[in-house]
Amino acid sequence: MNMIQALNDAHKVVMRADEDVVVFGEDVGYFGGVFRVTEGLQKEFGKTRTFDAPISEGGIVATAVGMAAYGIKPLIEIQFADYIYPGYDQIVSEVAKMRYRTGGEWTMPMVIRTPYGGGIFGGQTHSQSPESLFTHIAGLKVVVPSTPYDAKGLLIAAVEDPDPVIFFEPKRIYNGPFDGHHDRPVTPWSKHPASDVPEGHYTVPLGKAVIVREGADLTVLAYGTMVHVALAAVIEQGLDAEVIDLRTLVPLDIETIEASVQKTGRCLVAMEAPRTSGFASELVTLVQERCFYHLEAPVERVTGWDTPYPHAYEWAYFPGPKRMKTALEKVMAD
Amino acid sequence: MSDKDPALRRNAPKLALHVPEPKFRPGDTPDFSGIVIAAAGEAPRPDTSAPAAETHPLATSLVRVLGDDHRAVGPWDPKLDADTLRKILSDMVTVRTFDDRMYRSQRQGKTSFYMKCTGEEAIATATAAAMSRDDMHFPTYRQQGLLVSRGYPLVDMMNQIYSNKGDRLKGRQLPIMYSDKAHGFFSISGNLGTQFPQAVGWAMGAAIKGDSRIAMGWIGDGATAEGDFHSAMTFAAVYNVPVILAVVNNQWAISSFSGIAGAERATFAQRAVGYGIASLRVDGNDALAVYGAVQWAAERARSNNGPALIEFFTYRAEGHSTSDDPSGYRPGDEAKAWPLGDPIERLKAHLFALGEWDEDRHAALAAEADTAVRAAQKEAEKIGILPQQGKDDIGSMFDDVYAEVPWHIAEQRDAALEESR
Ligand SMILES: Cc1ncc(C[n+]2csc(CCOP(=O)(O)OP(=O)(O)O)c2C)c(N)n1
Numbered sequence: 001m002n003m004i005q006a007l008n009d010a011h012k013v014v015m016r017a018d019e020d021v022v023v024f025g026e027d028v029g030y031f032g033g034v035f036r037v038t039e040g041l042q043k044e045f046g047k048t049r050t051f052d053a054p055i056s057e058g059g060i061v062a063t064a065v066g067m068a069a070y071g072i073k074p075l076i077e078i079q080f081a082d083y084i085y086p087g088y089d090q091i092v093s094e095v096a097k098m099r100y101r102t103g104g105e106w107t108m109p110m111v112i113r114t115p116y117g118g119g120i121f122g123g124q125t126h127s128q129s130p131e132s133l134f135t136h137i138a139g140l141k142v143v144v145p146s147t148p149y150d151a152k153g154l155l156i157a158a159v160e161d162p163d164p165v166i167f168f169e170p171k172r173i174y175n176g177p178f179d180g181h182h183d184r185p186v187t188p189w190s191k192h193p194a195s196d197v198p199e200g201h202y203t204v205p206l207g208k209a210v211i212v213r214e215g216a217d218l219t220v221l222a223y224g225t226m227v228h229v230a231l232a233a234v235i236e237q238g239l240d241a242e243v244i245d246l247r248t249l250v251p252l253d254i255e256t257i258e259a260s261v262q263k264t265g266r267c268l269v270a271m272e273a274p275r276t277s278g279f280a281s282e283l284v285t286l287v288q289e290r291c292f293y294h295l296e297a298p299v300e301r302v303t304g305w306d307t308p309y310p311h312a313y314e315w316a317y318f319p320g321p322k323r324m325k326t327a328l329e330k331v332m333a334d
Numbered sequence: 335m336s337d338k339d340p341a342l343r344r345n346a347p348k349l350a351l352h353v354p355e356p357k358f359r360p361g362d363t364p365d366f367s368g369i370v371i372a373a374a375g376e377a378p379r380p381d382t383s384a385p386a387a388e389t390h391p392l393a394t395s396l397v398r399v400l401g402d403d404h405r406a407v408g409p410w411d412p413k414l415d416a417d418t419l420r421k422i423l424s425d426m427v428t429v430r431t432f433d434d435r436m437y438r439s440q441r442q443g444k445t446s447f448y449m450k451c452t453g454e455e456a457i458a459t460a461t462a463a464a465m466s467r468d469d470m471h472f473p474t475y476r477q478q479g480l481l482v483s484r485g486y487p488l489v490d491m492m493n494q495i496y497s498n499k500g501d502r503l504k505g506r507q508l509p510i511m512y513s514d515k516a517h518g519f520f521s522i523s524g525n526l527g528t529q530f531p532q533a534v535g536w537a538m539g540a541a542i543k544g545d546s547r548i549a550m551g552w553i554g555d556g557a558t559a560e561g562d563f564h565s566a567m568t569f570a571a572v573y574n575v576p577v578i579l580a581v582v583n584n585q586w587a588i589s590s591f592s593g594i595a596g597a598e599r600a601t602f603a604q605r606a607v608g609y610g611i612a613s614l615r616v617d618g619n620d621a622l623a624v625y626g627a628v629q630w631a632a633e634r635a636r637s638n639n640g641p642a643l644i645e646f647f648t649y650r651a652e653g654h655s656t657s658d659d660p661s662g663y664r665p666g667d668e669a670k671a672w673p674l675g676d677p678i679e680r681l682k683a684h685l686f687a688l689g690e691w692d693e694d695r696h697a698a699l700a701a702e703a704d705t706a707v708r709a710a711q712k713e714a715e716k717i718g719i720l721p722q723q724g725k726d727d728i729g730s731m732f733d734d735v736y737a738e739v740p741w742h743i744a745e746q747r748d749a750a751l752e753e754s755r
Pocket of ligand 1: 588654
């Protein structure tokens, strides 16, 4: 299965198991979503459980709040992460804070799915990685899968989670594990072990990272598309690197990170989003706070630039193999 | 006590959710005979200084000028001279030719993306003809006709589409997201609806400064669901803003029909009623009706009689964009069944009826448009197509984030240049 099929399958599993799960968003109904993640759901579950929403992200999130208050579990799609901003106030001021401000009486068990990231020539409004903005908000969980297997297991876990989850889907790797080499063909997921997606129900727990490659000389922390870029880079550099896919940014699996960095003594953090005040900064700080006396070199970060995402300069913007290489060399120096 | 307990509410009816569905899906035979279409010439034309309420009956009818006999009738006939009519026709033909070539360019891998306005050409081109050259537009992505009508060089449009070195936006924007101040064309945003209240703000600025120029904001039927639509209406009404607010109702928002934006309950023009804004619903495939309505609204705005909402009723004849295949959600021949016809064919037939046009001249016009578009394409492609771009002048990517380049961006620019070596 590719990631789209795995996500589609996750929808079917949760919708079959729990008839309170309701899916809506722009174009998700009859057509099955512009990326086809919700294909076939309306046919199987009917129009009142999978439907097209008006083009109003604020309205989509706000009505999800009301539904959650009623007792329904909204599993909503924001067509592109770039369009989450009209719903931002509802997410930040309402969804995130409801449990806290009502002393736990009202909760917001919902999942907000949204494709994010660049590398598709989408220009500035179809390429952004806004996850850091949500990790900054108390009350939200933030998930970013990097394989079909994880995508399905994490989405099921997110729906079953009692708290609101923002679920970022790396659209660049919907169809295959893109490694940053934009001038080479991407191998499809079917050639990757993580495309072996079990039928039926299983979960990948929120808050648990996975070591995708063991190593002794340095730790690379990555999530989403950058997991594959990082993997390719360390292999190309011939480094004995441990690559960790964080999978969940909030809550973060600090134990796995700590254990790894204490073992390797070196750390590199990679994300697609712009640099300043990004989640990479938080990771660098945590590693510095907890592993300082184990570190043999300053922690490095590889990120996008602090510019809007440019159309023609997409590949000069995207943190690809060259930027990885420079940072890896730096973190491995002496 | 729980009011969810069915035992306590034994006799209460079961609630049900209504989810709108279009009448026809793939495989169905489209039949628009159920749509009530006012006859050309039927809608009354209030004075441009009339109170908004007087226009409100027009929110449910349809301003039409061109009749089935291709003659112009009724109070909305702008009585244009033949040269103006030919100019609008020529602009429409150019837009369609341009769209077809750029669509093909995308298919040939010369650029990443394209959006046509097929079937909607009359709206932007006749609007441009009806407004002053120095009025400001806050367009969305299907108003390329505004630029064409205002004489924006086709090659500049293509340079933007190819993100090449001639691109005035320096390769930063998605194709078709033009911007040109001198041509009164505000930067197109990928985020739907944002431009609508911005148009109101520009016009407020003009009013604050005692300017004589007005603004026009544009939005699609689907995007009227965004909160920004309502901000625009509120501010326009509160401050009696000299602005024209246009909803292009082409009935489809990617795969979602206009019912998902509320069209089952009321027309988009009717939204003006609740705000006390003048409203017109116009046959968007009738260039004369478009012209007449915009001329009316512009005169109203210019004389401080306030804003107007115009719904242009039309049909998106092709896919949403190069990324869309409409055969997945609507009948393939739906555009042909659409009863308001094709705007180019209608204006052409009108000019024929006037004796001001013939097949030879039309063929010459089509050939001329084709030649102009091909020439522009050749010129633009000489400068470059998208796959060749973004490899040199990488440093330029870091300009214009701020007026001056701050240290952290300067550092990143150096790193990017180093990386590209
Ligand atoms: C805020 C926001 N949400 C979603 C999108 C994705 N999107 C782009 S175009 C479109 C449909 C717009 O339909 P409509 O407003 O009717 O305009 P039309 O394409 O028919 O001209 C959608 C949902 C977007 N660009 N911006």
